[in-house]
Amino acid sequence: MGFLDMIGWPRDPVAEKRMITEIPGIERPGANLLQVYGLGNVELPSVTVDSALTVPAVLAAVSFLSRSLAALPLHVYRNTARGAERISGGLQTLIHEAPNREWTSFKLRQHFWQQVFTTGRGLLWIERSGSNITGLYPVNPTKAKISRDSMGRSFYEIGGKVYPAADIIDVPFMLKADGVAHYGPVVMGAPAIQLALAMNNYGSRFFAGGGVPPLALEGPLPQGPEAMKRAMADINRAIESAKAQEKPIFPMPPGHKLTQVGFDPDKGQMTEARRFAVEEIARVYQIPPVFLQDLTHGTYSNSEQQDLHLVKHLIAQWARALEQEFNLKLFGQRNGGRFVDHNLDGLMRGDFVTRMNGLAQAVQTAILTPNEARALENRPAMANGDDLMIQGATVRLGSQDDNSPEDTTEDDNSTGDAVTPDNEDESA
Structure with a gap:
C-alpha cells in the first residue's frame, strides 16, 4: 500500500x-x-552574453550606456586660425548621419557600444575608395582573430580576409598584458552575474511551485x-x-x-542579496546605481551628484576613447588639424529654465554669439546675431581711468587771466 x-x-x-x-x-x-x-x-548556472542579459541589472547597464553614448552628437572639425570649425561634406554626413546605406549613426554606435559592454570589444571596418572614406561597417568581435607580427603591427582576420589595424576602429573594454587580447565585463563579472542568475532561477522555481519549499x-x-x-x-x-x-x-x-527543508527566501535574505547583486553589477560597469533604477539609497542631492559622476568619470572617458580611435584611423597619425569630437552638452541639457539661464549667461559674457546659442536649440540664425556681446557694466580692469575727468588746471590758466609773479607786478 x-x-x-x-x-x-x-x-x-x-x-x-x-x-x-x-x-x-x-x-x-x-x-x-x-x-x-x-x-x-x-553547479551554478553558466554565464554567457545571452544569459547575462537576462539579469535586469546587466540589461539596464548595457542598454543605458550604449544608448547614452550613441545619443551624443558627433561632428568633424578642422582647426583654423579662429579656432575649431565644423566641416561639412561627405565625411561629416558619414560620421554624424549615415555611416553606410543601411545603418544610421545612432544605430551603428549603439551596436558598437553594446559589443564593448558585453563581449568586451567593439570593431568597425573602414571602407575606403582610394584616399576617400566611403563607409563604416560593424564587425562581429567574436568572429575576428587579432594578431601582431614581429614588427609590432596588428592585423584583423575577418571572414577569411586580413585587414591592417589602420582599417579597423577598435575600442576594447580592457586590454590584457599582451596588448592584443582583451577582458570583457560579462566574463570578469561572471561570479556576480552567476549569483544573480541563481537567485532568479530559485525565485522562479519557488513561485512557480506555488511558494511550496x-x-x-x-x-x-x-x-x-x-x-x-x-x-x-x-x-x-x-x-x-x-x-x-x-x-x-x-x-x-x-x-x-x-x-x-532549507531556508525560505525571507530568512535567506533573498531580497537583500538581490539588491546587493545590483550594486555588484554596477561596480563592474562603474556606473552609479541610480541609473540601474536602484534608488534604495538615493536622495535628491546624491542622485544629482551621481549624474555628474556619470558624465565626468564614465561617459566622457568612453567618448574620448572613440574620438581618438576615429582621429587616428580616419585622419592618420598626422591628421592635418582635422578631428572628431563629441558634444557632451547633449547629456547636460537640464530643464528648460536652467538651460535658458545658462545660454543667456553665455551670450551676455561673450562666450557664445546669439546665433550659436540659437543653434544649440535648433533655431534658425538671425541677422546681426553673429557678433559677440557683453554686458555694458563689464569693463576691462583699469579702464575706468580712461573715462575720468581730465585735469583742467592748464586750461584754466590758458583761458583766464595770467598769473604773474609778485616781482613782475612790481616791475610793471
Missing part, C-alpha cells in the same frame, strides 16, 4: 509515471535527497529504492493535485508530517 492509498487518494498510473521522471535527479544513479531538491553539490516526509517510510521512488512521486502528486484544486490542505497518513 502506497502513500496515496493510505490517504485515500485515487491513483493515476500515467501521471505517476510522468511525475517520477519529472523529479530532478530521480533517474540519475546515486542521486540523494538533497540533490533531488537542489540542495546538494550542484522543498519538503521532507517524516514518519514510517517504505523500504527499498523503488518503494521510496513511488512514495516520493505520490507526495509530489498530492501537492500538485492540491494546488490544481485550490485546496489549502491535503490529508496526511497517521504518524507522518511534512517538514520544510
Whole structure:
C-alpha cells in the first residue's frame, strides 16, 4: 500500500509515471535527497552574453550606456586660425548621419557600444575608395582573430580576409598584458552575474511551485529504492493535485508530517542579496546605481551628484576613447588639424529654465554669439546675431581711468587771466 492509498487518494498510473521522471535527479544513479531538491553539490548556472542579459541589472547597464553614448552628437572639425570649425561634406554626413546605406549613426554606435559592454570589444571596418572614406561597417568581435607580427603591427582576420589595424576602429573594454587580447565585463563579472542568475532561477522555481519549499516526509517510510521512488512521486502528486484544486490542505497518513527543508527566501535574505547583486553589477560597469533604477539609497542631492559622476568619470572617458580611435584611423597619425569630437552638452541639457539661464549667461559674457546659442536649440540664425556681446557694466580692469575727468588746471590758466609773479607786478 502506497502513500496515496493510505490517504485515500485515487491513483493515476500515467501521471505517476510522468511525475517520477519529472523529479530532478530521480533517474540519475546515486542521486540523494538533497540533490533531488537542489540542495546538494550542484553547479551554478553558466554565464554567457545571452544569459547575462537576462539579469535586469546587466540589461539596464548595457542598454543605458550604449544608448547614452550613441545619443551624443558627433561632428568633424578642422582647426583654423579662429579656432575649431565644423566641416561639412561627405565625411561629416558619414560620421554624424549615415555611416553606410543601411545603418544610421545612432544605430551603428549603439551596436558598437553594446559589443564593448558585453563581449568586451567593439570593431568597425573602414571602407575606403582610394584616399576617400566611403563607409563604416560593424564587425562581429567574436568572429575576428587579432594578431601582431614581429614588427609590432596588428592585423584583423575577418571572414577569411586580413585587414591592417589602420582599417579597423577598435575600442576594447580592457586590454590584457599582451596588448592584443582583451577582458570583457560579462566574463570578469561572471561570479556576480552567476549569483544573480541563481537567485532568479530559485525565485522562479519557488513561485512557480506555488511558494511550496522543498519538503521532507517524516514518519514510517517504505523500504527499498523503488518503494521510496513511488512514495516520493505520490507526495509530489498530492501537492500538485492540491494546488490544481485550490485546496489549502491535503490529508496526511497517521504518524507522518511534512517538514520544510532549507531556508525560505525571507530568512535567506533573498531580497537583500538581490539588491546587493545590483550594486555588484554596477561596480563592474562603474556606473552609479541610480541609473540601474536602484534608488534604495538615493536622495535628491546624491542622485544629482551621481549624474555628474556619470558624465565626468564614465561617459566622457568612453567618448574620448572613440574620438581618438576615429582621429587616428580616419585622419592618420598626422591628421592635418582635422578631428572628431563629441558634444557632451547633449547629456547636460537640464530643464528648460536652467538651460535658458545658462545660454543667456553665455551670450551676455561673450562666450557664445546669439546665433550659436540659437543653434544649440535648433533655431534658425538671425541677422546681426553673429557678433559677440557683453554686458555694458563689464569693463576691462583699469579702464575706468580712461573715462575720468581730465585735469583742467592748464586750461584754466590758458583761458583766464595770467598769473604773474609778485616781482613782475612790481616791475610793471
